[in-house]
Amino acid sequence: MTARRLALFTVITVVALVGCGSDQSTDPLSGSGASTVTGDVTVFAAASLTESFTRIGADFEAANPGVRVVFSFAGSSALATQINQGAPADVFASASPANMTTVTDAGNGDRSPTVFVRNQLVIAVPDGNPDEVTGLADLNQPDVKVALCAEQVPCGAAAGKALAAAGVTLTPVTLERDVRAALSKVRLGEVDAALVYRTDVRAADDDVDGIEFPESAEAINDYPIVVLKHAPNRPAAQAFVDHVLSGPGQAVLTAAGFQAP
Amino acid sequence: MSRRDAVLARPDRSTPPARTRRTGRVPVALLLPAALGLLFLVLPLAGLLVRTPWSTLPQRLTEPGVLTALRLSVQAATLATLLCLVLGVPLAWMLARVDFPGRRVVRALVTVPLVLPPVVGGVALLLVFGRQGILGGWLDSTLGVTLPFTTTGVVLAEAFVAMPFLVVAVEGALRGADVRYEEAAATLGAGRWTTFTHITLPLVAPGIAAGAVLCWARALGEFGATITFAGNFPGRTQTMPLAVYLALETDLEAAIVLSLVLLTVSVVILASLRDRWLSSR
Numbered sequence: 001m002t003a004r005r006l007a008l009f010t011v012i013t014v015v016a017l018v019g020c021g022s023d024q025s026t027d028p029l030s031g032s033g034a035s036t037v038t039g040d041v042t043v044f045a046a047a048s049l050t051e052s053f054t055r056i057g058a059d060f061e062a063a064n065p066g067v068r069v070v071f072s073f074a075g076s077s078a079l080a081t082q083i084n085q086g087a088p089a090d091v092f093a094s095a096s097p098a099n100m101t102t103v104t105d106a107g108n109g110d111r112s113p114t115v116f117v118r119n120q121l122v123i124a125v126p127d128g129n130p131d132e133v134t135g136l137a138d139l140n141q142p143d144v145k146v147a148l149c150a151e152q153v154p155c156g157a158a159a160g161k162a163l164a165a166a167g168v169t170l171t172p173v174t175l176e177r178d179v180r181a182a183l184s185k186v187r188l189g190e191v192d193a194a195l196v197y198r199t200d201v202r203a204a205d206d207d208v209d210g211i212e213f214p215e216s217a218e219a220i221n222d223y224p225i226v227v228l229k230h231a232p233n234r235p236a237a238q239a240f241v242d243h244v245l246s247g248p249g250q251a252v253l254t255a256a257g258f259q260a261p
Numbered sequence: 262m263s264r265r266d267a268v269l270a271r272p273d274r275s276t277p278p279a280r281t282r283r284t285g286r287v288p289v290a291l292l293l294p295a296a297l298g299l300l301f302l303v304l305p306l307a308g309l310l311v312r313t314p315w316s317t318l319p320q321r322l323t324e325p326g327v328l329t330a331l332r333l334s335v336q337a338a339t340l341a342t343l344l345c346l347v348l349g350v351p352l353a354w355m356l357a358r359v360d361f362p363g364r365r366v367v368r369a370l371v372t373v374p375l376v377l378p379p380v381v382g383g384v385a386l387l388l389v390f391g392r393q394g395i396l397g398g399w400l401d402s403t404l405g406v407t408l409p410f411t412t413t414g415v416v417l418a419e420a421f422v423a424m425p426f427l428v429v430a431v432e433g434a435l436r437g438a439d440v441r442y443e444e445a446a447a448t449l450g451a452g453r454w455t456t457f458t459h460i461t462l463p464l465v466a467p468g469i470a471a472g473a474v475l476c477w478a479r480a481l482g483e484f485g486a487t488i489t490f491a492g493n494f495p496g497r498t499q500t501m502p503l504a505v506y507l508a509l510e511t512d513l514e515a516a517i518v519l520s521l522v523l524l525t526v527s528v529v530i531l532a533s534l535r536d537r538w539l540s541s542r
Contacts, residue, residue, distance in 0.1 A: 077510035145410070150493060152510035173410035174492025175499075177506065185492070189393035190409050 038066040041236040042088060044079040045071060046095035046154070046223065047178045048119065051203045052256040053093065053244075059252070060243045067236055075153045075178035076100075083108055083228065090237035093225040093244070095119070095179075096154035100224040110231065113224035116244050117258035119197045120220050121158050122210035124186045131192050135213045136166040139193055147185040147194040150175040155182070158219040159195040165218035183208070197221070202257035222261065306524065313521055314514045321518045329496050330504040331522060337412060337500060338480035341419035342427075345476050348420075349427040350469060354457065356428070357435035368432075375425045382421055383489025390417065390490070414491035415498050419480035426479050427472040434468020435461070478527055 045053045050073045057069035072079065072089070076099040083089055084106045092109075093116070094100040100113050125133050131144055139146050149156030156175065163170065173191060176182040182194040187207045201210030225244060227237045243249050250260060314321070321327070355361070356368055374382055390397040390408045400406045408414045442464060446456045462469075484502040491498040493507065501523045508516040 075510060081509055081513065147492070150507050150510070152507050172494065174494050175507075176493065177488065177510075181488075188387055188391060190387060190391050 037064055037233075037236040037239045039233050039236055040068045040070055041090045041233050041240050042070045042072070043091040043093065043240060044083060044087070044089040045073055045091075045093040046076045046079070047073050047180045048095050048155070048197050048199055049073065049093055049223075050180070052199070052253050052258070055252045055256075056244060056249050059248060060240055063243070064236075064239065067239075069240065077102070077153050078178075086230075088230075088232055089228055090231040090233050091225065091240055092228055093223065094154075095221055095223055096157065097222050097224055098157070099154065100226065103228075104226070108229050110227040110229045110234075113226035114241070114245065115222045115261040116225045117223045117250075117253045118220050118261055119199055119223060119258055121155070121162055121195050121216040122198045122201055122212050124183055124194045124196045124201050124204075124208045124210055125192065126186060126189060127207055127209055129209050129211065133193055133211055135211070136163060136168045136170075136215060140168050140170045144193060145191040146170055146172045147174050147176055147182045147191040148172040149179055149182050149195070150177060153178055154221055155179040155196060158221050161219035162195070162213070162215045166213075166215040197257075199257040220259075223258075309517060309520055309524065312517055314518070317514070318518060321515065322522065326495060326504065327519060327522065330499055330501050330519070331526070333412070333415070333496065333498075334481055334500040334502075334523075335526070337415045337419055338477050338483075340416045341423055341480040342473055342477040344416065344420045345424040345427045345480075346469070346473060349424050349472075349476075350431055353428045353431035353435060354461070357432045358461075371428050372425050374422055375429075379422050379483065379485030379487075380489050383418060383486035386418060386421060386486065386490040390414075409490055410492045410494065410498060412491075412497055415487055415500060418486040418490040419483045422483050422486050423476040423479040427469075427476040430472030430475055431465065431469050434465040434472070437468070438464045474531060478531060481523070481527060 043053065043057070050071075053071060053073075057071060061067055061069055072082075074082075076094040076096055079089075079092065080094065080099040080102040083092055083103050092100070092103055094103075094113075097113075097115075100109075103109055104113065123133055123136070123139070125131065131138070133139065133144075138144070148159045151157055151160055155178070174182075174185065176185065176194075179196050179200055183196045183200045183204060185191045186194045186196075187204060198210055198212075201208055225241055227234065227241055231237045244253075254260065352371065356364060356371070361367075377385075387394060387409060389395050390400075392398065392401050392407055392409065397408060400408070408417060438461070442460050443456050446460045447453075451459065481500075482502055483500070484506065487498070487500060488503055488506070493499050493503050495504075499507075501519060505516050505519045505523065508519055
């Protein structure tokens, strides 16, 4: 009886120890699937990818036991700066080619980046559209408070292009640091409208409505992705990028409101 | 009359206690970490100087955006400090001199913004003073006043974060001050208000000045609460720290230049105020 107990205890302990270790090392037990990648993969991704990449990350982890995906979501330009300053990232997914160029020009991209989705601006308004906004021209009124992204971040650059295409000049009350900050000002009711991506409105469906406008076609954002040159875990990084470009990955992105490239 | 003067005279300061004792050598176990600590604090600032683009510095400094942000920063920090003085000194006096129930709780509450992440403070301010906030909604509907995205909003955000520094400093000064002067004034018939303005305030003036300097410096560097509550718009709510953050998005050199300006302004003003107010006596 005691011998049996001891045996059981030993088995449990061994299993527990192996379980703990499989995170870090190339463990033959956990690599029993089709894939052989292991370890942590650090993905720096634009703020607008938060929900879809979190989903894709979970799918990727499920398909590759032994891999852990760590995300850092922020404005693409901030991420590009961090990467060029030596942040230990494996993958960079940018919301604009310009920020990707910052990284590749500094010699930090492994190869040429791939555009994996495109995104379009919409006007985010509080649920029910109380100000009856139908287009960009409606935002140019003194009693309508508008939040835009700062021109230094992709959504701000895109907003500038769309407004120029529409011939509308407006004075926003604030130039937010990234698209999610602009959206949250709408959700909090502090502004009446914000120019954000369609995907952001989709992610905040309960609080905000998205108003499509024709000029957004002039400011479509390409999202490039790349494996970074100094990626600490290159095989897993490449596998993650492949997963994003694969059918299941693209399906998640399309469901979130992105367009195929 | 002479008796009163004698009572109110300052304590004898002709023989201050020796502050530094020079007996024995400094133990290496203390010297080494002290030197490392100093290096850790100074090295990043030196790094800023090393990476400064000195050749293009003059033209970068005269860019209109830099001066606008600097002026706004100094104005907002000064207004915030004034607001903190008007509200914070009486608060510190209450905490130091009035024995009321729940004083410990109040003191703890006052110091909460010290440990609260400033972004959280900004969100909290939005929920109260925002357009749909508890007070902000009322202000908006009855007076037509909105605070977010205005310079007033910047001042409020900075005051919220910086006031605890002032209150803590002034309360410390009040507790350290000799209560006998105030008691003497009271026995001579001075009311609490007269005592406060004629005895207490002059007595703790250096402490108030120190608190105000700390408060001003904290307000000048405020980022999280400001960008969350007041947003970011050049000339209206974009203070230097916000300008640094956004410059960092695209132009590292511009961010370094802005940081250098902020650093210089802080050091110069702190140094001059210390000389004038704190070590003159």
